[in-house]
Amino acid sequence: MSESAPDIETTPQFVGKRAVAPRGAAPFRWERKAMGFHSLLVYIFLYAPIVILVAFSFNEAKQTARWEGFTLQWYGRLMENKLILKSMMNSLLVAGTATVVCTLIGTLAALALGRYEFKGKGPTQALLFLPIIIPEIVLGVAMVTFFGVIQMRLSVWTVIISHIVFSVSYVAIVVRARLAGFDRSLEEAAMDLGAGPVQTFFRVTLPLILPGVIAGALLVFTISIDDYVITSFVAGAGATTLPLQIYSMIKVGVTPEVNAISTLLLLFTIVMIIVAQRLQQPPTEKGERK
Amino acid sequence: MSEVSNKSSPAPRLLVSPAWFFLGIFFVLPLVIMLVISFGMRGTYGGLKPIVDWWGYLSSGDFLANYRQSLDALYLPIYWRSIWMAVATTVLCLLISYPIAYYIAIVAPTRWKNLLLALVVVPFWTSFLIRTYAWMLILRTEGLANTLLMQAGLIQQPLDLLYNEFAVMIGLVYGELPFMILPLYASLEKLDLTLLEASGDLGANHASTFWRVTVPLTMPGIVAGIVLVFIPSIGQFVVSDLLGGAKSMLVGNLIQNQFSIARNKPFGSAIAFELTAVVLVLLLAYAWWSKKKGQEAML
Numbered sequence: 001m002s003e004s005a006p007d008i009e010t011t012p013q014f015v016g017k018r019a020v021a022p023r024g025a026a027p028f029r030w031e032r033k034a035m036g037f038h039s040l041l042v043y044i045f046l047y048a049p050i051v052i053l054v055a056f057s058f059n060e061a062k063q064t065a066r067w068e069g070f071t072l073q074w075y076g077r078l079m080e081n082k083l084i085l086k087s088m089m090n091s092l093l094v095a096g097t098a099t100v101v102c103t104l105i106g107t108l109a110a111l112a113l114g115r116y117e118f119k120g121k122g123p124t125q126a127l128l129f130l131p132i133i134i135p136e137i138v139l140g141v142a143m144v145t146f147f148g149v150i151q152m153r154l155s156v157w158t159v160i161i162s163h164i165v166f167s168v169s170y171v172a173i174v175v176r177a178r179l180a181g182f183d184r185s186l187e188e189a190a191m192d193l194g195a196g197p198v199q200t201f202f203r204v205t206l207p208l209i210l211p212g213v214i215a216g217a218l219l220v221f222t223i224s225i226d227d228y229v230i231t232s233f234v235a236g237a238g239a240t241t242l243p244l245q246i247y248s249m250i251k252v253g254v255t256p257e258v259n260a261i262s263t264l265l266l267l268f269t270i271v272m273i274i275v276a277q278r279l280q281q282p283p284t285e286k287g288e289r290k
Numbered sequence: 291m292s293e294v295s296n297k298s299s300p301a302p303r304l305l306v307s308p309a310w311f312f313l314g315i316f317f318v319l320p321l322v323i324m325l326v327i328s329f330g331m332r333g334t335y336g337g338l339k340p341i342v343d344w345w346g347y348l349s350s351g352d353f354l355a356n357y358r359q360s361l362d363a364l365y366l367p368i369y370w371r372s373i374w375m376a377v378a379t380t381v382l383c384l385l386i387s388y389p390i391a392y393y394i395a396i397v398a399p400t401r402w403k404n405l406l407l408a409l410v411v412v413p414f415w416t417s418f419l420i421r422t423y424a425w426m427l428i429l430r431t432e433g434l435a436n437t438l439l440m441q442a443g444l445i446q447q448p449l450d451l452l453y454n455e456f457a458v459m460i461g462l463v464y465g466e467l468p469f470m471i472l473p474l475y476a477s478l479e480k481l482d483l484t485l486l487e488a489s490g491d492l493g494a495n496h497a498s499t500f501w502r503v504t505v506p507l508t509m510p511g512i513v514a515g516i517v518l519v520f521i522p523s524i525g526q527f528v529v530s531d532l533l534g535g536a537k538s539m540l541v542g543n544l545i546q547n548q549f550s551i552a553r554n555k556p557f558g559s560a561i562a563f564e565l566t567a568v569v570l571v572l573l574l575a576y577a578w579w580s581k582k583k584g585q586e587a588m589l
Contacts, residue, residue: 050421052427064437131317135522138562138565164316246419246420250426254430262420262423266416
């Protein structure tokens with residue numbers, strides 16, 4: 001273990017370059033090795049089930065876990081399965097509508113919370129925090145009770161409303177994070193140059209926070225399209241979403257079609273996360289978008 | 291921060307009004323209605339029984355009937371199981387996560403860090419349902435685990451790995467693990483490593499440096515992780531429904547049953563509120579703890 005100057009010891013970019021942790025952090029080689037090995041095992045634990053699921057979706061075998069050859073037939077079967085296609089359409093409709101509404105409401109709330117001090121700010125923050133922390137099952141139960149009391153028939157609309165309730169906070173949080181580094185003098189400059197508030201918003205403010213808005217929208221879409229618990233309470237007949245459809249198939253038993261649709265859904269989510277993560281990165285010095 | 295201190299401006303209130311309007315009607319109101327219903331009685335057809343004698347209903351304590359019923363000895367094993375499984379999940383997640391978070395934040399080469407962290411985040415966002423289902427593929431009688439074990443000649447008969455508490459435990463730990471790793475990573479990343487060195491220079495061996503410097507300094511991450519894992523675990527019902535059997539029912543399944551099979555909404559609402567109360571008390575305790583420590587809450 002090398003003895004280097006203290007500033008180099010703690011500057012993050014140097015810590016890794018030496019590929020040796022600073023003295024005191026993990027003094028013995030065996031400790032670092034053990035931690036590395038442990039981490040490897042954790043990654044295997046996290047990913048093995050996903051890899052196995054994906055692999056099985058290409059497996060010829062219908063019932064057993066033995067590998068009997070590569071096939072795409074389960075993906076072909078999906079395209080013939082009317083129930084799955086219908087549930088996919090429902091999911092897209094629900095997630096699409098929820099995303100648009102949440103993005104609008106959430107962005108407006110984020111603008112207020114990120115830029116103003118006002119009476120009722122604390123309660124507003126609490127209101128936006130609660131739907132995230134309340135157990136999903138409680139929210140599902142409360143929603144279905146509510147729709148029962150106001151005699152609103154369960155349909156695809158009750159699903160959309162519920163999805164907006166549990167997703168709107170995510171947009172507010174992501175957009176607000178984006179506003180943290182917001183340079184107000186840009187807006188003031190626009191105003192000084194004669195732009196009205198509306199023009200300033202659309203030509204200065206919105207373009208600056210747009211990556212946050214899009215990232216928030218993608219998160220809502222991902223969360224909405226994945227939700228099972230709340231949807232299972234509030235979905236009416238004919239409003240079955242993809243997770244509900246998958247769940248009902250799983251309850252009956254393992255089928256290769258479920259593996260195939262799950263693989264597609266995983267792929268879709270991972271693409272969405274990567275796009276959202278890219279957009280969430282803080283703006284570069286050059287101002288990264290036109 | 292770029293906040294304007296003009297408190298009388300109508301702009302912020304206009305901006306938050308759609309959120310208040312929507313969440314007021316479709317979030318606050320449903321919770322209030324559910325609270326009211328939890329004090330009601332089940333009617334003959336699964337609806338609410340109309341109350342004739344209000345005074346008698348309130349004075350006799352009948353309005354607490356659902357809460358009293360929820361403490362019936364019949365349900366205690368379910369609560370007990372929910373609690374010990376949530377506690378066990380939290381402890382296991384903490385034990386598994388600390389070394390890996392430490393590795394990513396401190397030991398791993400810098401150029402790998404982002405990748406290692408991203409690999410933790412991806413399962414965090416992918417479908418919980420599908421990740422739980424993946425364990426059915428592994429654990430069921432004709433599943434991968436049994437097939438491999440039998441091929442290796444280690445067992446003659448397939449083991450009953452699925453539909454029991456063991457499977458639920460695996461599913462819970464698997465599902466909640468990223469929620470523990472991420473806050474631990476966040477606080478280990480901020481750890482000032484010179485302090486560890488100072489501790490060593492002052493004669494502490496590394497075990498006592500770990501327990502007396504590292505652990506106290508990363509306590510915010512540890513507590514945040516505990517809260518983030520315990521809360522979803524105690525309200526869980528998908529994992530226990532898919533991987534558990536009749537004997538591994540959790541409080542989430544009990545609530546769900548009241549709305550599907552048993553059709554006793556007032557009783558289900560009462561248990562749901564008890565669960566909410568437990569969660570809120572935990573969060574308030576957490577907020578109180580962070581405030582006492584003078585730290586900004588990580589949640």
